[in-house]
Amino acid sequence: MMHNKYSVILSVVGSCCDRYLSTGYSDPFTLPELFDRVASIDHVTGVELVGNWHITTDNVSFIKENMQRTNLKMVAIIPDHFGKMEWGKGAFSSKDHAIRRKAIEHTKEMMDAVVELGGDLVSLWPGQDGYDYLFQGDYIEERNWIEEGVRECCQYRKDVKVALEYKIKEPRTHSYIGTVAQSLLMVQKIDSKNCGVTIDFGHALEGGENVAESVAILKKYGDKLFHVHMNDNYRSWDDDMIAGSVHTLEFIEFLYWLKRTGYQGWLSMDQYPYREDGKEAASESIKWLQAFTSIVDRMKDSEINQLFEKGNANEINRYMRERMFGK
């Protein structure tokens, strides 16, 4: 039996905006309301925060109060490397040395904050670190800067895990930390035990990955899967939809490989429910994941190993269909 731990990123239950409707698709909530909304979702025991959007060095105790009131565990902080004008052209790989320093300092502050709040993980998503136009960046040096910056953060506190969250594009047309394998090359270069990778299910899909295989690759090259973000999309963009609302077999295979590789971390909902109530949208994700998990629970490793040994597509389809819908 898989025993999943579910958490929700605080912004999921808030109001979402996009470039056409920058003032938001619905009215905003206060921070305490967001905590209450997360806590009210069945099966959710943890919460994940975004730097600046939710947490700064100034409001840690206020956050702590909210966590205590709602009895939510600190899953992770995502430091802000994307949501202020100063990050607009990059954070860890900014061409401006002072900005690169700020990216590191903010990360360290969030590492301190996460420990203060009972957690041990920051998930770095340097979304502005990349480029839009050909000939816009030195692909070697700018990657070196990211590796140096992240290494400094990793060495700052060995008791905090630093996970790189890869994404192929957006907000830049090209991200430097784009795929699972690129992330691993960086992690190997950074060479710090507390450095690993966050899989965002939708980012992996958008990058053309089979997400279950990405789990396997992280296992094979150093056991580096540190954290997981859940959502869904149509494969060409990070639509951040309800997990399970588009894909089915991909989620089943993904959960199976989480189990097979012994993943012990959280499944954290990371969605943009522009036109839906976010509380329910997170709840729907969890219910899909539970449905898929119960299918995985009907699969024995010995059976799967036999499927792998033969690789017979017809047998695989029969096996999967019967686990999903019975004979």
Add this chain to the structure above:
Amino acid sequence: MMHNKYSVILSVVGSCCDRYLSTGYSDPFTLPELFDRVASIDHVTGVELVGNWHITTDNVSFIKENMQRTNLKMVAIIPDHFGKMEWGKGAFSSKDHAIRRKAIEHTKEMMDAVVELGGDLVSLWPGQDGYDYLFQGDYIEERNWIEEGVRECCQYRKDVKVALEYKIKEPRTHSYIGTVAQSLLMVQKIDSKNCGVTIDFGHALEGGENVAESVAILKKYGDKLFHVHMNDNYRSWDDDMIAGSVHTLEFIEFLYWLKRTGYQGWLSMDQYPYREDGKEAASESIKWLQAFTSIVDRMKDSEINQLFEKGNANEINRYMRERMFGK
């Protein structure tokens, strides 16, 4: 209750080749063996043939014998506009007038043959009609040629339906009959009651369509869905895999819209099981389709209409999940 009629294209149960292994991934079967293999698949009552590959003006009576022996109904013939060297640069839109004439003549012959064999439908897939390079074709005139040629075929025998099977690319990098809406523009121009469209599920996916919506569009603009080919793929290429092996919700929505729009035709398996036994691969497709159909049977139009009226994504996800996996 939906009552699907299942058929199989003869080549599905044979040997497949590709550009790297042109001699085939397995040993070939004789024509009678192919018929026997199709007939042995549970729930299959019809067969579809490809011009030149299986049927020519010379072997119609031999085909008839095989159909009688195996008790299979004639579902459709796909005239050959793609598999001989003379079609290499186009059939209906060939720059060579003599080739264009041949494309029309072969189509008429196959229309005669299909009637002779008890059928009433040809499915045209002019796969070589398109272009590879920019500036290679006159996009207007070459489309005119297709419309004129197909119109002539339609007028040749009003008792035979002529369905255009669209596909966005392959073997050309760009096809002239690429999408459902492009097909409809042509059908309207051809302006013959017996002219309609074949949806190949995988072609529609590859072209970025939501296939259920393509069914709706064909209903809306003239009730023009004449035939359906079933298979599956990963959305970027016509992988011709087992139907249901990749997508789930898309098939359920597709089948629902077939029911909603009153489709009365066949579901014909059109796969390339390169590395699998084709007989079993077709059988697996049908079993997935049956599983999906039984889910559709649990949906009432009144419930779906209510979902449509509100458009609430959270309700929709709950409804779908419960129909698929129970509460």
Add this chain to the structure above:
Amino acid sequence: MMHNKYSVILSVVGSCCDRYLSTGYSDPFTLPELFDRVASIDHVTGVELVGNWHITTDNVSFIKENMQRTNLKMVAIIPDHFGKMEWGKGAFSSKDHAIRRKAIEHTKEMMDAVVELGGDLVSLWPGQDGYDYLFQGDYIEERNWIEEGVRECCQYRKDVKVALEYKIKEPRTHSYIGTVAQSLLMVQKIDSKNCGVTIDFGHALEGGENVAESVAILKKYGDKLFHVHMNDNYRSWDDDMIAGSVHTLEFIEFLYWLKRTGYQGWLSMDQYPYREDGKEAASESIKWLQAFTSIVDRMKDSEINQLFEKGNANEINRYMRERMFGK
């Protein structure tokens, strides 16, 4: 010689935001500043406005003053069907009848405004009209609503052209007016002489179209190309980059087909220069377009017709390369 008329959408020279940085990548400009910035770009003689963002029924005379001061011609207004919370779930196809009425009324107001300002075109981009999740909408009825609404607008004033700007996705994961051929099906159904289509170069690319071919298709099925928006992207998303910064041959072929089909309208810059100065970014687009136009000017129709007649890819490549870079 092609004589292009260049215009710029007012927002191009302002500050851009996205879902991560909703307060903008740079500081905002006032409306008069935006007009001055557009007017200062070489070769620009027209301006295009967005409803609510720039123009409402209340500020028409203020806009008029700015146009007179800057000597810019009124190219088009894009009514707002996407940028207010009330449009969040659709405008012309909203499930709420009152919203559908508002979409029509706002369009009519903008049609009056455009005439008041000396123009004769509105470009409709109903970006919220579509769906995100499967089973979320009635694909037939909601399309009917769009056609009815647009038809009412077209009949309101025959002296104003109403152009549908198609886009495959964003802000919805699926748009109802998604492709050039879907637009034409709607235009034919709406059946009003003043109803046509806007090609946004990047939207067409994102939708998998060869944009030159889209021009040809609009010519063939009713001569319906009414307006053009220029930008560029990497084919998978509407990146709204400098036109010419990614694609080369595609722009040349596009401009050639504009010439071949006798397009007389504007080339209007429609970009999101998040991290660049928008004035210069629009200027760069125009300079690329001029470079491409001078290449088109070196091509004779008789030569192109000969290339079409033979379709020889090697000859085509030689011809194009020599026109671009000499022998």
Add this chain to the structure above:
Amino acid sequence: MMHNKYSVILSVVGSCCDRYLSTGYSDPFTLPELFDRVASIDHVTGVELVGNWHITTDNVSFIKENMQRTNLKMVAIIPDHFGKMEWGKGAFSSKDHAIRRKAIEHTKEMMDAVVELGGDLVSLWPGQDGYDYLFQGDYIEERNWIEEGVRECCQYRKDVKVALEYKIKEPRTHSYIGTVAQSLLMVQKIDSKNCGVTIDFGHALEGGENVAESVAILKKYGDKLFHVHMNDNYRSWDDDMIAGSVHTLEFIEFLYWLKRTGYQGWLSMDQYPYREDGKEAASESIKWLQAFTSIVDRMKDSEINQLFEKGNANEINRYMRERMFGK
């Protein structure tokens, strides 16, 4: 000044087939004719061969004669791991141990052959090593097998470079050696000085890579670019078209980064000119590459470094346009 060395894969100048027209789009040539055709192309000084298609252990001296007659240098052999029925379900990662052994033995034979013919490189493209269906393979173990097999080959002869040619899909829907970063993870694990990577320009595009960046990544993580295949496509499939026939800026940036990173190897044409004369199609590729190279020759490293330092998109566009088309 860049001094490119051009070669051609022998099959480029022959007859091509696909899954619909398996007997070929044109009549075949004899092996000596293929050599003559390659040798007759301007600027070509080397030839690349495919195992079994052109070279076996039995015809090495015959190949040698042809090379001497035509005065072509041995650039590389691509061992056959894709073109015989026995490789249909994988070579280095076949589930059958005996097939895995054969894949290794054939590679060693081709390593011997390439030395015998004066070369020092084999380019491995294990196109059948991957999977089609979810749950079809053990993503960890099967990758281990590839690494073990290739390591054994590398250790067999240190005087022969072994380059992994990655490709995201085809003939499998998913390849194990799919991207540049995945290749590097494998190369690092194989840990042999003579193990590196082949970039096929079109494979990289198809995999969503910016090819210039892939060159940079190979430089950064071990200086591992060993070989280059040239062709072009529309980004979604390995169309194997004339290099330069679709992309422009991407080739320029790619060639610039080859220069910047000091690449000394060959540019080998790898195309499938289904409907064109292959000799001319290879020649057209080379002429495009020469045109792009002359543009690169107009760029100074100091200027490019300045563009990198500022990252100003408007300046970059101006700079590129002027190098391409003058002021």
